[in-house]
Amino acid sequence: MRLHDDVLGSLEAEAIHIFREVVAECERPVLLFSGGKDSAVLLHLARKAFFPAPPPFPLLHVDTTWKFREMYAFRDQAAVAAGMPLLVHRNPDAGADGINPFDHGASVHTDLWKTQGLKQALDAGRFDAAFGGARRDEEKSRAKERIVSVRTAAHGWDPKRQRPELWSLYNTRLNDGESVRVFPLSNWIELDVWRYIQRENIALPSLYFAADRPVIERDGALLMLDDDRMSLRPGEQAQMRRVRFRTLGCWPLTAAVESEADTLEAVVREVRDASVSERQGRAIDHDPSASMERKKREGYF
Amino acid sequence: MVPLPDTGPKELVRLITCGSVDDGKSTLIGRLLFDAGAIPTDQIAALPDLDGAPDMSFLVDGLSAEREQGITIDVAYRFFDIGERRFVLADTPGHEQYTRNMVTAASTADLAIVLVDARKGVLTQTRRHSRLLALLGVRRVVLAVNKMDLVEGSQARFEAIVEDYRAFARQIGLTDVTAIPTCARTGGNVSSADGRMPWYSGPDLMTCLRTVHLAEAAPAPMRMTVQGVSRPHADFRGVAGRIVAGSARPGASVRILPSGVSARIDRIVTLDGDLDDAGAGQSVTLTLTPDVDVSRGNLIAAARAPPEVADQFEAHLVWMSERPLLPGRSYWLKLGAETIGARISDLKHKVNVDTGEMLAAPTLALNDIGLCTLALDAPVAFEPYAVNRDLGGFILIDRMTNETAGAGMIRFALRRAANIHPQALTVSRADRAALKRQSPLVLWFTGLSGAGKSTIANRVEQRLLAEGLHSVMLDGDNVRHGLNRDLGFTDADRVENIRRVAEVARLMTDAGLIVLVSFISPFREERRMARERMEPGEFLEIFIDVPLEVAEARDVKGLYAKARAGQLSHFTGIDSPYEAPDAPDLRIDAAGCSVDEAADRIIALVHAAQATRGAD
Numbered sequence: 008m009r010l011h012d013d014v015l016g017s018l019e020a021e022a023i024h025i026f027r028e029v030v031a032e033c034e035r036p037v038l039l040f041s042g043g044k045d046s047a048v049l050l051h052l053a054r055k056a057f058f059p060a061p062p063p064f065p066l067l068h069v070d071t072t073w074k075f076r077e078m079y080a081f082r083d084q085a086a087v088a089a090g091m092p093l094l095v096h097r098n099p100d101a102g103a104d105g106i107n108p109f110d111h112g113a114s115v116h117t118d119l120w121k122t123q124g125l126k127q128a129l130d131a132g133r134f135d136a137a138f139g140g141a142r143r144d145e146e147k148s149r150a151k152e153r154i155v156s157v158r159t160a161a162h163g164w165d166p167k168r169q170r171p172e173l174w175s176l177y178n179t180r181l182n183d184g185e186s187v188r189v190f191p192l193s194n195w196i197e198l199d200v201w202r203y204i205q206r207e208n209i210a211l212p213s214l215y216f217a218a219d220r221p222v223i224e225r226d227g228a229l230l231m232l233d234d235d236r237m238s239l240r241p242g243e244q245a246q247m248r249r250v251r252f253r254t255l256g257c258w259p260l261t262a263a264v265e266s267e268a269d270t271l272e273a274v275v276r277e278v279r280d281a282s283v284s285e286r287q288g289r290a291i292d293h294d295p296s297a298s299m300e301r302k303k304r305e306g307y308f
Numbered sequence: 309m310v311p312l313p314d315t316g317p318k319e320l321v322r323l324i325t326c327g328s329v330d331d332g333k334s335t336l337i338g339r340l341l342f343d344a345g346a347i348p349t350d351q352i353a354a355l356p357d358l359d360g361a362p363d364m365s366f367l368v369d370g371l372s373a374e375r376e377q378g379i380t381i382d383v384a385y386r387f388f389d390i391g392e393r394r395f396v397l398a399d400t401p402g403h404e405q406y407t408r409n410m411v412t413a414a415s416t417a418d419l420a421i422v423l424v425d426a427r428k429g430v431l432t433q434t435r436r437h438s439r440l441l442a443l444l445g446v447r448r449v450v451l452a453v454n455k456m457d458l459v460e461g462s463q464a465r466f467e468a469i470v471e472d473y474r475a476f477a478r479q480i481g482l483t484d485v486t487a488i489p490t491c492a493r494t495g496g497n498v499s500s501a502d503g504r505m506p507w508y509s510g511p512d513l514m515t516c517l518r519t520v521h522l523a524e525a526a527p528a529p530m531r532m533t534v535q536g537v538s539r540p541h542a543d544f545r546g547v548a549g550r551i552v553a554g555s556a557r558p559g560a561s562v563r564i565l566p567s568g569v570s571a572r573i574d575r576i577v578t579l580d581g582d583l584d585d586a587g588a589g590q591s592v593t594l595t596l597t598p599d600v601d602v603s604r605g606n607l608i609a610a611a612r613a614p615p616e617v618a619d620q621f622e623a624h625l626v627w628m629s630e631r632p633l634l635p636g637r638s639y640w641l642k643l644g645a646e647t648i649g650a651r652i653s654d655l656k657h658k659v660n661v662d663t664g665e666m667l668a669a670p671t672l673a674l675n676d677i678g679l680c681t682l683a684l685d686a687p688v689a690f691e692p693y694a695v696n697r698d699l700g701g702f703i704l705i706d707r708m709t710n711e712t713a714g715a716g717m718i719r720f721a722l723r724r725a726a727n728i729h730p731q732a733l734t735v736s737r738a739d740r741a742a743l744k745r746q747s748p749l750v751l752w753f754t755g756l757s758g759a760g761k762s763t764i765a766n767r768v769e770q771r772l773l774a775e776g777l778h779s780v781m782l783d784g785d786n787v788r789h790g791l792n793r794d795l796g797f798t799d800a801d802r803v804e805n806i807r808r809v810a811e812v813a814r815l816m817t818d819a820g821l822i823v824l825v826s827f828i829s830p831f832r833e834e835r836r837m838a839r840e841r842m843e844p845g846e847f848l849e850i851f852i853d854v855p856l857e858v859a860e861a862r863d864v865k866g867l868y869a870k871a872r873a874g875q876l877s878h879f880t881g882i883d884s885p886y887e888a889p890d891a892p893d894l895r896i897d898a899a900g901c902s903v904d905e906a907a908d909r910i911i912a913l914v915h916a917a918q919a920t921r922g923a924d
Contacts, residue, residue: 012587014394017320023591024550027535031604031645056548058579058593060540143385150384170712171382171408171628173415174701175550176642180710194396196387202316275314281348 015203019052022191024175025154026056026138029189030063032179033136036189037129040066040093041074042082043255044211045140045192048200050089051209052191053138065092067137069128071120072097073108073257075233081212096128108259109238116257126162135186136179144196154193160184197253198278205271216274217251217266228262253278317394321522324398324413324446326437327423332454336423336492337386337399338364343499343514344395346388364492382409391518407661407675408628410437411715414444415701418522421450421513422473426459426489429469435476436661442480443624443677443717445697449477450516451487456496461489461504480664486520488513528588529610530554530562531691531699533644536604538593546577546593547602549645552698553691554610555587556594561611564602565689570611571596605646607689607699615699618721619687619738620653625680627672629706629713634671636919639713640705641684644698647705649685653920656680672714681722687736693717723843741820744778747918748817750842751910753826754835754889755852756881757867758859760898760906764852765826767907772822772914780816782809784827797878803834810838817846822914830886845920848913851892852906854899856881 030036038053040046053062066086086093101119108116129137143150153169155177170178179187192200204211222229223243230237232245237259239245250263251274268277327333341347342364355362386397398413400406414420420441424434441449451473459465470487477485488497489508496502499514511519531553538546560573574597576583586592596602609615627633633652641650656679658669672678693700704714741748751768753761762783772779788795792808795801806829816823829835839847859881860868871879878884889895894913896906 012318013315014317014320015315017589020550020589020591024535027548027591028645031536055579056591057538059544059546059577060538144387150386151382168711169382171412171715173412173703173715174697175416176701176703178642178703178705178710178712180640180705182710194385194387199316202314205313206315272313279314 015199015206018192018195018199019055019203021175021194022049022052023056025177025189025191026053026062028177029136029138029155029179029187030057033181033187035132035134036064036136036138037067037094037132037134038062038064038091038138039125039140040068040082040086041255042068042078042085042212043140044200044204044215045142047085047209047211048203049138049140049191050085050091051207054089061090064138065094065132067094067096067128067132067134069121069124070095070097071116071124071257072102073116073120073236073259075212075214075231075255075258077212077214078255081210085210094128094132096124096131098124098127107236108257109236113260116260120257129162129186135181136189137186138189138191140192141190142192142195142197142200152190152193154190155179156188156190157181158186158188162186198275201271201275201278205275212255214252214255217249217269219247220250220263221245222248222250222263229265230261231258231263233258317389318392319394319522320396321393321419321517322396322398322417323419323421323517324400324410324417324441325421325423326410326434326441327421327452327454328433331423331425331428332365332492333399333423334365334367335363336421336452336454336490336498337397338367339492339495339498340397340513341367341386341388343495344388344390346386358493383413390514393518395517407440407626407677410440411444411626411628414441414446415697415715417441417444417446419448419450419517419520420446421452423452423454424469424473426453426455426462426465426469430472430476432662434473435663438477438482439480439659439661439664442482443626445693445717447482448484448520448522449482449486450513450520451485452490452492452513453487454490454492456489456502456505457491457494461502463505463507466505466508486510486516488516528553528696529613530556530560530608531610531615531696532556532592532594532608533646533698534602534604534606534608535645537602544595545599546595547608548591548593549608550591550698551586551588552644553588553696555585556592557585558582562596562608563611563614564600565607565609565614566617566687567601567606568617569600571598571600605644605648605688607644609689615689615691616721617687617689618723619684620722621682621684621690622656622719622722623680623682623693623702623716624659624719625652625672625678625704625714625716627674627676627678627714629709629711630674631706631709631713632671632673633676633678633714635680638707640707641682641702641716642705643688643690643702646688648688650682650704652680653683654681682716685742686738690718690721692720694719737818737820740818744820746777746820746822748820748843748846749822749914749917750813750817750838750847751822751824751914752813752829752835752838752847752849753824753852754829754849754892755898756854756856756859756886757828757879758862758864759852759854760903761826761828761852764896764898764903764906764910765824767903768910768914769824771907771911777822777914778820779822779824782812782816782823782825782827787812787827797884799831799878799884802830802878806831806834806838810834810841813838814841817842828880828886830880830884832887832889835889845917848893848917849889850910850913851889851895852898853888853895854897858899 098120106119153172157168221232223245251266252263268274355366384399388395400409400413453466453469466489489505490497497512532549532551534547534549536548538548558573563570574595576586577593635652635655638649638651641648657666659677691699700718702716703712706713753765755761769779769781792805795805813823813825870876871882880886
């Protein structure tokens with residue numbers, strides 16, 4: 008047999024090359040794994056990169072305690088199937104303060120659970136390279152992100168210290184305390200991710216496929232009631248709608264879209280013909296108090 | 309019938325746009341993205357109005373707000389599909405840092421759009437961009453003559469600009485140029501014909517991008533960079549890497565470089581099963597038979613046509629660091645999967661990218677481009693950049709700050725590491741010399757008998773020893789007692805005498821030594837032969853010059869007296885000629901200076917040679 012000689016084949020080969028370079032040159036890599044579609048693709052590529060050996064690094068989930076229940080189950084299964092250790096970190100300070108998206112808002116919630124939690128987990132594991140599934144097509148400020156992105160000892164992203172990336176040469180040499188975030192899917196677009204999932208038959212949480220789900224409509228967004236932690240505002244009432252998710256974050260911060268796409272083929276078709284951008288359903292991107300650029304500087308993935 | 313799954317576009321094309329915002333570049337890119345359907349409606353709805361239509365430039369100028377916040381703008385990547393092609397567009401908005409950013413973007417580009425304002429024509433900036441394209445090997449150019457509406461769609465204006473550009477492009481080696489008159493603001497000739505230019509019958513920009521011929525890489529012999537060795541259990545040892553040229557098949561004979569060891573490809577292993585064939589660009593894992601030693605940084609190449617292996621190159625260098633280049637300082641050089649110490653041994657000149665002019669320069673500053681020679685700590689397999697970007701493009705990393713300080717493109721090897729292809733090279737002469745922390749040299753002392761050659765050479769060797777340098781002395785009289793005791797003093801025997809000594813000196817330099825040869829060596833031709841037997845720069849001819857009368861007056865060994873008395877024939881200076889050197893590396897007037905003064909001058913010469921030949 009032969010490998011696929013098309014755009015997906017090129018993107019796959021590039022991602023495998025990136026995984027191997029970083030593993031060869033960094034001391035303690037880790038793969039950030041949430042159970043979402045991008046991290047599922049990332050895990051699949053990591054397995055390809057090191058086959059027949061298992062990928063020589065653990066999975067790390069920075070848990071906010073507000074993910075969809077199905078994602079937790081999916082996450083645990085995927086780690087077992089890959090034969091890789093799974094580390095789960097929850098920011099104890101955020102837990103002690105009872106930080107949640109309803110009382111504290113998307114920004115505070117995301118900063119404490121995700122950004123601060125990630126820094127704690129990376130420090131605790133002394134990880135010098137963290138693979139993530141971010142793509143350049145996701146958000147304007149990501150269009151210029153490097154594949155290997157250098158972070159200071161405090162995990163800050165200093166634009167002046169980013170290194171030019173020529174050809175397929177990545178400079179992973181670090182000064183004391185520095186680390187890199189590595190994005191093997193940098194050059195993929197959302198549709199590539201879906202086509203690849205279809206071609207490679209990668210398992211995903213069912214939330215990505217249309218089904219009748221209990222949702223409320225709040226500020227123009229459809230929010231699914233995944234557990235009983237949401238207090239309804241006057242006049243709000245749960246209703247069953249046929250919806251699916253284009254991205255999966257914390258459930259109170261991730262809007263569903265109405266959709267009939269209940270198979271991979273249908274999702275690929277829907278994404279291809281979609282006319283709005285993927286992260287439109289992420290409340291965090293619309294929070295006016297913080298641009299993605301600023302969050303990155305502070306250490307957001 | 310089950311419909312075939314949608315597997316997406318077939319071909320990944322990397323594109324770079326060159327021009328400034330003033331030429332309408334942002335508008336053109338925005339228009340391309342829009343016409344290709346790559347802009348979601350929620351983003352289009354957010355665009356400000358410009359003359360009753362959405363202002364496309366805002367699709368790419370989102371970064372301008374960041375610029376005001378002091379955030380560096382360098383290379384932004386955008387994606388769109390036209391037909392069966394996926395385009396990865398690398399856009400370099402900044403003016404500041406422009407060379408560094410454009411070089412980065414061009415390093416992977418297959419194709420460039422060069423934008424020219426129809427009112428202004430070909431500018432210095434256009435020439436600078438085009439020179440960088442040529443340097444980085446982007447051979448295909450689409451010349452978009454934009455803002456045609458502002459010159460009333462004038463055909464004459466368009467043709468004059470195109471002719472001007474083509475003439476310049478040809479000079480710098482860009483011969484594949486397609487020109488299109490565009491009006492990005494209204495979309496004219498971007499995705500459809502423009503009614504104001506009925507004279508133009510060529511393709512619009514989108515059609516051009518969709519159909520432009522991107523020549524298949526000429527069939528090349530297989531090369532794979534080795535990224536790592538996979539050893540999950542005792543029964544499996546795989547070599548993981550990326551094929552950067554040609555294709556790999558089980559059974560193919562390969563050579564591991566730089567070691568030169570031979571093997572065959574046994575299997576091509578992937579998670580999806582073994583492959584029959586893997587081509588350029590693919591990431592695979594090979595098993596080899598026999599299971600030879602391979603490590604990260606090696607290159608696996610088709611045995612029938614392995615690439616060169618060398619440790620000295622001539623290369624173009626683009627400097628990307630605020631800390632200027634220091635010739636002589638050691639940097640990390642990353643080429644393929646190999647990282648190795650390297651020094652700039654000679655900065656030949658700097659190139660002015662605006663004019664193409666070559667200027668002498670002691671250093672390169674940020675955004676400078678120069679031509680230089682590099683010396684590596686060990687030989688590596690490579691190909692000239694013009695043949696293969698992945699095997700000829702390298703980066704230099706500052707050892708102190710770890711930043712990527714420069715990027716280079718290999719032109720050719722200055723000195724081939726010998727005996728690589730026929731036989732596995734185990735320990736090289738460079739290795740032996742490196743162990744001794746010196747560069748091998750031959751100090752060839754020539755002059756009349758009694759001139760003081762051996763006395764001075766002995767003093768020099770004492771000084772070398774004191775400095776911790778490893779040396780050996782070949783003295784004429786001593787060698788004639790052993791190796792050359794079968795030789796007399798006829799001209800033929802004198803030639804053979806020198807030939808043998810030159811060969812011995814060569815072997816000694818291979819061992820990494822500094823060799824002091826103290827022989828009368830009266831004939832120019834033999835001294836030239838000896839020089840040519842050594843590596844360039846390793847042979848230093850030292851003429852110990854005294855008048856015959858002085859040597860004869862000294863006559864330490866009583867030989868002149870014997871010769872004058874007719875008891876010795878073929879004696880140099882008496883009845884056999886001495887051909888004085890025309891241009892020795894050093895001439896010592898032995899009658900006018902002390903032995904120590906002579907030794908001082910010779911030691912200074914050795915130091916200079918060690919510095920330029922690059923002992924660590």
